[in-house]
Amino acid sequence: MAENPRRQPQQERSRQTVERIITAAARVLEREGDRAATTNRIAAEAGVSPGSLYQYFADRDDLLLAVTERVVTEFEARVVPALRAAAREDVVTGIVTVVGATLDAMEERAPLLRALTARVPGDRQEELLRALRARVTDFVYASTARNRPELSPVELERVTWMLVELAQTLPLRYVLDRPPIPRDEFVRDAVRLLATHAIEAGPRADDGAQA
Template identity: 40%
Template sequence: MRKEPRQQRSRHMVERIVAAGQLVLSRDGYARFATTRVADEAAISPGSLYQYFRDKDELLTVLMERFWTETGDRVTASLADRFTDPPERLIPDAVEALLSAMEYDSQLLRVVVEEVPPRYSEAHLHALRRRIHDLGSAYLAGRAPGERSGATRSWVIVAAMEALSVRWVLERPPIPRELLIEELTALVTNYMNGTPTL
């Protein structure tokens, strides 16, 4: 069980270790990630690191929790005061917020998505998706025509936007950012306004 920091000095040390861990993971990748490298980067002894993190697995779990929580914070902070906006304004703002959050540390995103085993991220990524899904469901309730529920539409939109945003950030296809925002906005708008097919 990880030692919970109670004093300011201890909290500062945990933040120092986490920041070093993010840098090492981003720079060296999952295969070369080791607590000794993190300790070196943080300029502390391995023993000091182990006072706060039992082992590499525990540190990686905290790193993934921090990564996905901060990604979610960036998205929701960008949209916090916009949920009364009409869809034609909110949708492109939401696309922009999601792209910006994914681009914030694209190298770390690449390692997290392509290298780190899913077991470290699953719970935290699910919590992020749920957070954004719940916001979308609340916004969509009563706003789009048809019999489809806001929760279902929100799930489809969040899943599609996440997948397309991650692919664009990691693959960097020859599609300008502005054009991608236009296309994703059209995709979501048409879906929201379209008639469901059976």
């Protein structure tokens, strides 16, 4: 039955159409949410016919997946270089670099992120985000391993999870919540939290906190 598993556009014109559709989907999603983003609505927003949409996307989910891919790609394009740069900097400076880049990447896409965050788990979108997170985790793991040679693999795993969590979630919450806090002060707080954790977390540090 379904035989159009996302056709490869071969002409320049169709590449533009794909582009327009994805952009339109992102716009509708961020403006009006998942429920309002019907295929007809998206097609209208893109200025194409409903049929065109199905030339390039197998179904609605496939289109939404493409939007996620787009966001993930953009995000990677900003954060991965920052992670690379951070690897050559000292811990605190590196964290500043990464948090700053993350925040930049998210600020552009805040409303869309909200819409995409709101999707059910288990689908391929989750996989994409999981892959992105895995990539970031690898970087952070490597850095932490270098800075904290005394930590066992299990402890490294734990410290890394929390660092990635903080580095992703705090900026996300900041752009979604829009608290009345200046950007640079938020960054300072976030960096301090991450730095403290990166430097001190672990078996000994725990004892200290308990005392």
